[in-house]
Amino acid sequence: MATASELRTLDETRLRDQIKGYYEELFNLRFQKVTGRLTNTARSRQVKKEIARIKTVLRERELGQE
Numbered sequence: 001m002a003t004a005s006e007l008r009t010l011d012e013t014r015l016r017d018q019i020k021g022y023y024e025e026l027f028n029l030r031f032q033k034v035t036g037r038l039t040n041t042a043r044s045r046q047v048k049k050e051i052a053r054i055k056t057v058l059r060e061r062e063l064g065q066e
Helices: 004-008 012-035 043-063
Strands: none
Touching: 004 043, 012 043
16 A cells, blocks of 8 residues: 555656556456455455545646645
């Protein structure tokens, strides 16, 4: 898990790549939950928080609040 300060050091394309990867992981976790193969139930919550952190950093940059 990356902190917000670590995420702020990355460029926008890297952040967008990371968020895309997290969305794919979240999809897979949801699929595993439905099929009954999900073992780590806390991981979906962690992934959602990571997505929120990245979106926050991107929004700060959009508003010019770096």
